[in-house]
Amino acid sequence: MDLASAYRSRRVAIVGAGNVGSTLAQRIAEKNLADVVLLDVVEGRPQGLALDLLEASGLVGHHRQIIGTNDYADTADSDIVVITAGLPRKPGMSRDDLLQVNGKIVLEVARQAIAYSPQARFVVVTNPLDVMVYLVWKATGLPSQQVMGMAGVLDSARFQTFISLELKVPPQDVSAMVLGGHGDLMVPLPQYSTVCGIPIPELLDQATVERLCDRTRHGGAEIVGLLQRGGAYSAPSAAIYKMVEAILLNQSRILPASAYLEGQYGLQDLYLGVPCRVGWPGVEEILELRLTDAEHDLLQRSGDFVKVRTEQVLQQLM
Ligand SMILES: NC(=O)C1=CN([C@@H]2O[C@H](COP(=O)(O)OP(=O)(O)OC[C@H]3O[C@@H](n4cnc5c(N)ncnc54)[C@H](O)[C@@H]3O)[C@@H](O)[C@H]2O)C=CC1
Ligand SMILES: O=C([O-])CC(=O)C(=O)O
Numbered sequence: 001m002d003l004a005s006a007y008r009s010r011r012v013a014i015v016g017a018g019n020v021g022s023t024l025a026q027r028i029a030e031k032n033l034a035d036v037v038l039l040d041v042v043e044g045r046p047q048g049l050a051l052d053l054l055e056a057s058g059l060v061g062h063h064r065q066i067i068g069t070n071d072y073a074d075t076a077d078s079d080i081v082v083i084t085a086g087l088p089r090k091p092g093m094s095r096d097d098l099l100q101v102n103g104k105i106v107l108e109v110a111r112q113a114i115a116y117s118p119q120a121r122f123v124v125v126t127n128p129l130d131v132m133v134y135l136v137w138k139a140t141g142l143p144s145q146q147v148m149g150m151a152g153v154l155d156s157a158r159f160q161t162f163i164s165l166e167l168k169v170p171p172q173d174v175s176a177m178v179l180g181g182h183g184d185l186m187v188p189l190p191q192y193s194t195v196c197g198i199p200i201p202e203l204l205d206q207a208t209v210e211r212l213c214d215r216t217r218h219g220g221a222e223i224v225g226l227l228q229r230g231g232a233y234s235a236p237s238a239a240i241y242k243m244v245e246a247i248l249l250n251q252s253r254i255l256p257a258s259a260y261l262e263g264q265y266g267l268q269d270l271y272l273g274v275p276c277r278v279g280w281p282g283v284e285e286i287l288e289l290r291l292t293d294a295e296h297d298l299l300q301r302s303g304d305f306v307k308v309r310t311e312q313v314l315q316q317l318m
Contacts, residue, residue, distance in 0.1 A: 009065070010034040010248050013075035013117065015109045016085030017046040017068065019233035020125060020240070024082060025066065026053055027241045034248060035065040037075045040085070046070065078117040080244055083136060085109050086126035088231045091224055095127040095183055096309060103313045106132045110139035121247050121282045122147045124258070125240060129182035130306045131313055133258045133271040138318060144260035146282040151182030152256025152273040153239035154232075158219035159188050162212045167203060169195055178216060179256060179273050179289075180302035186273065187298045188213040192289065243278060250280035259283045265296075267303040270310055 012028055014021045017040035025036045036053075038046040050068030057063065067074055075081070086102035089095055106126050113120070122140060124133040124147070133149035140147060159176035167174075173196050180187035190209045193200050201209055215222070223232040246253040257276045261267045264274065264286050277285040291299065 011037065011078045011080075012244060012248075013037045013039060013078035013081045013113065013120075015039045015075075015081065015083050015113060016126070017042075017049055018084060018088070019230055020236050021082070021084040022049045022053075023233045023237035024084070024240050024244075025049070027237055028244065029053055029057070029062050029064040029066055030060050031241070031245075032062045032064060033241075033245060034079070035067075037067045037069060037078065039069050039072065039075060041070065043070055072112045072116050075113060076116040078113075078120050080123060080247055081113045081117055081120045082123045082125060082240060082244065083109055083113075083132075084125045084240075086132075089127065089224060091228060093224075095129070095220070098127050099131060099309060099313055100316070102126050102128070102132060103135055103317050106135050107139050107317060110136040114140040114142070120146070123240060123243055123247075124149045125236065127182070128309065130258050130271045130273070131310045134260075134310045135313065135317070137260060137271070138314070143282075145284070147260070148243070148276070148278070148283050149182070149258030149271060149273075150236070150240045150243050151186075151258055152178055152275075153242050154236050155182065155186055155188075155216060155219065155273070156256055157235055157239055159193060159212065159216040162215050163193060163195065163200055163204075166208065166212060167195060167200075177256060177275065179275070180299050181272055181306040182220075182258070183302070183305070184217055185298070185302040185305055186217055187295060187302060188216050189289070189291075189295060191292070246278040247280060247282065252277050252279040252284060254278075254287065257283060259286055261286070261303075264288055265291075265299055265303070267300070267307075270303060270307045272299075272303050272306055 046068035137147040155178035164171040176193040275287040
């Protein structure tokens with residue numbers, strides 16, 4: 001690495017300047033984490049959002065460059081590319097209903113973005129998440145550790161919130177863990193979810209634990225149903241921020257991420273939510289937790305579901 005690139009500001013490209021992408025841009029700039037390039041197909045939208053964010057910089061006290069663009073050349077040499085481009089679901093739809101339409105979008109986005117940032121780490125957000133991450137990995141040709149998906153951090157944050165509300169304890173005292181695909185078959189893990197180190201099955205009866213797990217599994221749909229137009233973006237952008245920060249600051253944090261499995265948990269050749277060590281290389285390590293037979297079976301079911309859809313879409317789109 002030459003001196004100029006060693007000292008240049010870190011840059012995050014966010015492709016898709018919608019609700020999630022623009023809220024993420026604001027979080028990154030306001031926390032002074034990195035410069036941001038916001039790209040969208042809609043002309044004027046990323047430029048307008050970037051200018052608006054820039055005009056707040058003196059008020060909130062950051063000094064980050066924020067560029068809004070429709071041209072991938074402006075994303076050149078990004079350290080991280082976050083893909084939030086694509087359609088959100090409508091009430092009554094499942095995330096998988098977006099498979100075809102969003103599959104085409106993320107393939108196009110990944111091919112264009114990698115051409116300008118061949119060393120980048122990719123964090124995929126577009127739904128249906130785990131299948132979209134696989135497509136981005138294929139389209140970029142990057143080592144699998146540099147391509148990951150964000151969902152587990154969000155699902156775990158929802159579980160954390162519901163536990164904190166139920167037990168009337170501050171959320172920061174709660175640590176929660178959710179694995180599996182980002183869909184109705186996700187696998188909340190009560191025995192690995194704790195309040196100050198105490199596993200929640202010690203504090204709540206089984207029916208209550210199951211109710212909180214169920215609310216977590218349908219956490220995205222709950223918000224889609226309430227908003228009626230589009231989905232959640234505040235918690236999702238906070239969750240993406242956490243992953244982007246872990247990479248840029250090389251934090252080696254243990255986070256649930258959609259990562260490429262090569263035999264871990266008995267699963268092969270798919271992206272699925274598992275606990276990972278996340279740092280500058282991307283996914284540095286996948287941790288294999290000891291699961292009960294029931295949890296193991298649920299993870300297999302979730303993995304099988306994602307794998308079938310991944311194979312379908314690969315045949316259709318690649
Ligand atoms: N993984 C997760 O946990 C979460 C995933 N999502 C997903 O993220 C995606 C974005 O959600 P929102 O921001 O709420 O949607 P949105 O509709 O507000 O924004 C999407 C943006 O993508 C842009 N876009 C569409 N095609 C594009 C292309 N080819 N190139 C560049 N930009 C393009 C649109 O113009 C729009 O501005 C959805 O698929 C949603 O389901 C949302 C929340 C959480
Ligand atoms: O539910 C959706 O469509 C958006 C999403 O993935 C979430 O909020 O978990």
